[in-house]
Amino acid sequence: xxxxxxxSFEREDDSANGPDADPTPAPTGAAGQTxxxxxxxxxxxxxxVLETNAEEFVKGFVQKGGQ
Amino acid sequence: xxxxxxxxxxxxxxxxVVADRHGLVPSEAVLPAGRDTAxxxxxxxxGLETEYxxxxxxxPGAGHSVLSVxxxxxxxxxxxxxxxxxxxxxxxxxxESPLVDARGxxxxxxxxxxxxLTDQPxxxxxxxxxxxxxxxxxxxGARLYVDHAHPEYSSPETTNPLDAMVWDxxxxxxxxxxxxxxxxxxxxxxxxxxxxxxxNKSVSYGAHENYxxxxxxxxxxLARHLVPFFTVRQxxxxxxxxxxxxxGSGPGFQISQRADFFEEQVGLETTVRRPIVNTxxxxxxxxxxxxxxxxxxxDANLSQYATWLRCGMTALVLSxxxxxxxxxxxLMDPVAALQRISHDPTLRAxxxxxxxxxGPGPGGSREATxxxxxxVYLEAAERHVHHFGMGDKAxxxxxxxxxxxxxxxxxxxxxxxxxxxxxxxYQLLSGYRQRHGLDWDHPRLGMMxxxxxxxxxxxxxxxxxxxxxxxRRLVPDEKIRDAVGSPPRDTRAWARGRTVDVYGRHVVxxxxxxxxxxxxxxxxxxxxxxxxxxxxxxxxxxxxxxxPAAEGSYGRLLExxxxxxxxxxxxxxxx
Numbered sequence: 024x025x026x027x028x029x030x031s032f033e034r035e036d037d038s039a040n041g042p043d044a045d046p047t048p049a050p051t052g053a054a055g056q057t058x059x060x061x062x063x064x065x066x067x068x069x070x071x072v073l074e075t076n077a078e079e080f081v082k083g084f085v086q087k088g089g090q
Numbered sequence: 091x092x093x094x095x096x097x098x099x100x101x102x103x104x105x106x107v108v109a110d111r112h113g114l115v116p117s118e119a120v121l122p123a124g125r126d127t128a129x130x131x132x133x134x135x136x137g138l139e140t141e142y143x144x145x146x147x148x149x150p151g152a153g154h155s156v157l158s159v160x161x162x163x164x165x166x167x168x169x170x171x172x173x174x175x176x177x178x179x180x181x182x183x184x185x186e187s188p189l190v191d192a193r194g195x196x197x198x199x200x201x202x203x204x205x206x207l208t209d210q211p212x213x214x215x216x217x218x219x220x221x222x223x224x225x226x227x228x229x230x231g232a233r234l235y236v237d238h239a240h241p242e243y244s245s246p247e248t249t250n251p252l253d254a255m256v257w258d259x260x261x262x263x264x265x266x267x268x269x270x271x272x273x274x275x276x277x278x279x280x281x282x283x284x285x286x287x288x289x290n291k292s293v294s295y296g297a298h299e300n301y302x303x304x305x306x307x308x309x310x311x312l313a314r315h316l317v318p319f320f321t322v323r324q325x326x327x328x329x330x331x332x333x334x335x336x337x338g339s340g341p342g343f344q345i346s347q348r349a350d351f352f353e354e355q356v357g358l359e360t361t362v363r364r365p366i367v368n369t370x371x372x373x374x375x376x377x378x379x380x381x382x383x384x385x386x387x388x389d390a391n392l393s394q395y396a397t398w399l400r401c402g403m404t405a406l407v408l409s410x411x412x413x414x415x416x417x418x419x420x421l422m423d424p425v426a427a428l429q430r431i432s433h434d435p436t437l438r439a440x441x442x443x444x445x446x447x448x449g450p451g452p453g454g455s456r457e458a459t460x461x462x463x464x465x466v467y468l469e470a471a472e473r474h475v476h477h478f479g480m481g482d483k484a485x486x487x488x489x490x491x492x493x494x495x496x497x498x499x500x501x502x503x504x505x506x507x508x509x510x511x512x513x514x515x516y517q518l519l520s521g522y523r524q525r526h527g528l529d530w531d532h533p534r535l536g537m538m539x540x541x542x543x544x545x546x547x548x549x550x551x552x553x554x555x556x557x558x559x560x561x562r563r564l565v566p567d568e569k570i571r572d573a574v575g576s577p578p579r580d581t582r583a584w585a586r587g588r589t590v591d592v593y594g595r596h597v598v599x600x601x602x603x604x605x606x607x608x609x610x611x612x613x614x615x616x617x618x619x620x621x622x623x624x625x626x627x628x629x630x631x632x633x634x635x636x637x638p639a640a641e642g643s644y645g646r647l648l649e650x651x652x653x654x655x656x657x658x659x660x661x662x663x664x665x
Contacts, residue, residue: 061558061559061560062507062517062518062521062560063521064558065518065554065555065558065560066518066521066522066525069522069538069551072541072548072549072551072554073534073537073538073541074537074541074549077533077534077536077537078533080147080537080540081290081533081536081537081540082533083145083147083150084143084145084284084289084290084540085289085291085293086143086144086145086154086239086240086288086289086291086293086295087154087155087238087239087240087293088238088239088293088295088361089141089237089238089239089240089293089294089295089296089361090141090237090295090296090298090360090361090386
C-alpha cells in the first residue's frame with residue numbers, strides 16, 4: 024500500500040526539468056507503514072463522514088468576496 | 091545540521107548600540123550601524139487573522155453578512171450566558187457606542203429575518219429591539235467581528251510563533267463554539283464555518299499575518315526580499331487545494347489555497363488585484379517606532395506545525411531584512427512563479443531567476459525549485475542566528491524544524507503528512523482517489539477538500555486526523571482551550587483582555603490601541619492609549635486583574651491603565 028501513496032508524489036508534470044529530476048525512491052520504514060495503515064483506516068470510514076450529495080454541497084458552497 | 095550554537099562573539103562586525111531599542115531586543119545586543127530591529131530571533135510582536143468561510147445549507151436565502159452577524163452574536167450570547175463579558179460594538183452605531191453588559195442579548199433569527207440588517211431595527215418577540223453586535227473584543231484580547239461577508243477572528247498580539255499559533259487555534263475554537271451555539275438554538279438553521287480560503291467559484295478570503303517591524307526599515311528593501319520568500323514559503327505552509335485556477339475548474343491538486351488569486355508583486359489592495367506584498371500601513375501602535383507588516387498571501391493553516399513554522403520562518407526573514415543579512419534572490423516573474431510552484435505538488439517545477447542562487451547547490455543555474463529557494467533563506471537564517479547570538483530555544487526550534495522540513499520535502503515529501511496541511515490533504519485525497527478510481531474533478535474530492543477545513547469535530551477531516559494522531563500537536567489541547575479565555579501575558583493584549591473580562595461593566599470601548607472606560611453611566615469617560623504593544627503585560631500590572639472587581643478596584647484599574655501610557659486624556663461628558 025505504501026507504494027500506492029508514495030506514487031502520489033511522483034512526477035505528474037513531465038515538463039518539469041529541475042536539477043533533481045530523478046525521483047528518489049521513498050524509504051518505507053516502520054513509521055511509513057504505520058502512517059499508511061492509519062491512512063487506510065481513515066479512508067475506510069471517510070464515506071460516513073463526507074456530506075451526502077457531495078456534488079450539490081460543493082456547488083452550494085458559495086462565498087462573497089473577502090480580503 | 092540540526093543545531094545552531096549561540097555565537098560566542100556576537101559583537102563581530104557590529105556597529106553602535108541603538109539607545110532606544112525595541113523591547114524584545116536584548117539590551118546587550120549589538121546592531122549593525124544604521125540598522126534597527128523590532129524583533130530578535132523569532133521573537134517579534136505578531137498576530138494572525140482568519141476570515142472563515144460561512145455556509146448555511148439549510149438556509150440558502152440568508153446573506154453572508156447576516157450569517158456572520160449571527161456567528162458574532164452567538165459568541166457574545168454564549169460568553170455572557172456564562173456570566174462572562176465581551177466588549178462589543180452594535181450594528182450601524184459609531185465606534186464608541188455603549189455596550190458591555192451583554193446580558194439579555196438575543197440570538198438574531200436570521201432565518202426569519204434574512205434582510206433585516208439594513209436600517210430597520212430587528213425586534214424581539216417581546217417587541218423590544220434586538221441588539222446586534224458586529225464587533226467584539228474578547229476576554230483573550232482578540233477581536234471577533236463581521237468583515238463584510240465573513241466572520242473574522244483576529245488574534246491578540248503575541249511575541250513568538252508558538253503563541254501566535256496557540257491564539258490562532260483558540261480562534262478556531264471560538265468560531266466553532268459560536269457555530270455550536272447557533273446549532274443548539276431551537277429552530278435555528280446550522281451555520282457551518284470553514285478555515286479555508288476559497289469557494290472554488292472565483293472568490294477568495296484571507297488568512298492574514300501581522301508582524302511589527304522597525305519603522306526605520308526601508309519599505310522597498312523589505313518588499314524586495316519578501317516577494318521571493320512569500321512566493322516559495324508555500325511549500326511548507328500551503329494548505330492544499332483541489333482544482334486549478336480561480337474557479338478551480340482545472341483538474342488537479344495544488345499546494346496553495348491562495349496562489350491563483352494573486353496578480354501583483356506589491357500593492358495596497360487586499361480584495362482585487364491582490365499583491366504578494368501588501369503595503370497597508372496602519373500600525374495600531376506608535377507609528378514613529380513601528381510599521382505593521384500586513385501579510386495577505388498566506389493560506390489558512392489548520393496544522394499547528396505549519397502555522398507555527400509559517401510565523402517562525404517569516405519572523406526570521408524579517409530579522410534578516412532588518413539587520414541586512416537577507417539573501418539576494420530575485421525571481422523573473424514572481425506571480426507566475428507563485429502559481430507554477432503551487433501547481434506542482436511533486437515540488438520539481440523550477441522557476442526562472444534573475445541571477446543564480448547564492449551559496450552551494452545548483453551553482454550557475456538560473457532556474458530553481460521553490461524548495462531550493464527556500465533552502466537559501468533557511469541557510470541564511472542559520473548564519474544570521476549564529477552571527478547575532480540569537481540561539482534561544484524558541485528560535486532554534488524553528489530553525490531545526492525549518493531544516494527538517496526542507497530536507498524531508500526534498501527526499502520523501504509524504505513523510506511530512508503528519509505536519510504540513512497540503513501534504514496531509516494530498517496524501518488523504520490521493521489515497522481516496524486511487525481507491526475509488528476518481529479523477530481530480532470528482533465532487534467527492536472537492537468535498538474532502540472543503541471538509542478538511544470544516545471546524546466541526548465530527549465532520550472536519552483535519553479534526554479527524556488530529557484526533558487519530560495522524561497530524562501532530564505541538565501543545566496540549568488544554569493550552570488552546572485556556573487561550574480562548576485568557577490573553578497572552580506578555581503584550582498589551584493582557585491589559586485589554588483582562589480589562590474586558592474583570593472590569594467589563596466599566597468598558598465603553600476597546601480597540602487594538604485604545605481602551606475607553608467609565609465608572610458608571612454618568613461618570614467621566616477616560617481614554618487610555620496603548621501605543622506600545624509590549625506595555626500592559628501581566629508582569630507590568632501585578633495584582634490588577636487578580637480577582638473579580640471589588641470595591642474601590644475601579645480606581646486601581648484607572649491607575650494601572652494610566653501607567654501603561656503617558657497619561658489618560660480625560661473626556662468630559664459623552665464622547
